[in-house]
Amino acid sequence: MERHPFIFSDERRHRIKRHVAFWLVWYFSQAFLYSFVALNLGPRYFVRLESSFIESFIYLVPHMFLSYSLMYFVIPRYLLKQRYWHTAGMLVIFSLLTAGISSALSLTVIPAVRFGIMGDCPELYPFANSTTTVFLSLMAGLRGGLTVAGIAAAIKLMKYWYVKEQRNLQLQKENIAAQLQLLKAQVHPHFLFNTLNNIYSYTQKVSPTGSTLVMGLSDLLRYILHEGSKTAVPLDKELKMI
Numbered sequence: 001m002e003r004h005p006f007i008f009s010d011e012r013r014h015r016i017k018r019h020v021a022f023w024l025v026w027y028f029s030q031a032f033l034y035s036f037v038a039l040n041l042g043p044r045y046f047v048r049l050e051s052s053f054i055e056s057f058i059y060l061v062p063h064m065f066l067s068y069s070l071m072y073f074v075i076p077r078y079l080l081k082q083r084y085w086h087t088a089g090m091l092v093i094f095s096l097l098t099a100g101i102s103s104a105l106s107l108t109v110i111p112a113v114r115f116g117i118m119g120d121c122p123e124l125y126p127f128a129n130s131t132t133t134v135f136l137s138l139m140a141g142l143r144g145g146l147t148v149a150g151i152a153a154a155i156k157l158m159k160y161w162y163v164k165e166q167r168n169l170q171l172q173k174e175n176i177a178a179q180l181q182l183l184k185a186q187v188h189p190h191f192l193f194n195t196l197n198n199i200y201s202y203t204q205k206v207s208p209t210g211s212t213l214v215m216g217l218s219d220l221l222r223y224i225l226h227e228g229s230k231t232a233v234p235l236d237k238e239l240k241m242i
Contacts, residue, residue: 008163022155023060026148031056054113058105059144066098066145067152075156098145099138193218 005014031053074094078087196218203211223241 008159022152023064026063026151027056027060030059030144051114055110058109058113059102062098062101062105063145063148065101066094066149069094070149070153071156075153075160079157080160095142095146098149099142102142102145103138193222196221 005011007018009015031049034052034056070091074087074090078084078090196214200211200214200218203214220241223237
């Protein structure tokens with residue numbers, strides 16, 4: 001994950017870059033897509049293209065509202081906690097709110113933008129002067145909002161599950177390393193005491209004093225390893241060791 005900071009890093013600068021890149025891609029794709037409605041206008045297509053870019057920018061408001069509501073409220077608070085009925089209910093609520101915002105923009109701001117760019121030329125945009133019903137504007141708002149919010153939520157969930165899987169793998173590696181260290185800690189004293197016993201057996205014939213010292217060292221190490229980690233030790237053992 002450290003090799004791909006643009007995707008996985010939680011630093012502010014990388015998060016801003018990710019969000020800006022996502023919305024730029026969505027904005028330009030929508031602007032060009034909706035401008036194709038008037039491809040048969042020939043040279044006048046560029047007038048429609050200008051209007052489409054402005055309208056797509058305006059519609060980013062409800063699209064962002066729904067996307068961020070899902071990513072930072074519904075998903076972490078309900079979906080990831082397995083509260084699925086609450087997730088479905090909140091999804092319906094935020095979708096209706098998004099549709100309402102889009103409908104308000106479609107009935108107020110968008111007609112003014114189209115009139116300012118295209119004037120009274122209905123052929124430049126076949127629906128510029130038609131009566132836009134609330135139902136159609138609601139459906140239009142839901143279409144774009146649910147599309148981009150679904151993409152954003154899918155990216156959020158895929159990133160979440162990938163990061164979670166990587167953390168689980170890291171925890172497994174750390175657990176294996178800890179078990180290995182524990183095994184080493186158990187094995188090393190075993191070899192140490194065996195070595196001390198061999199030295200003790202050898203020094204009994206060569207130097208009885210040396211064998212006594214080795215035995216004392218062995219008892220001291222055994223006491224430190226086995227009794228030193230306990231919260232309470234009998235007083236007689238302490239006095240004997242002293």
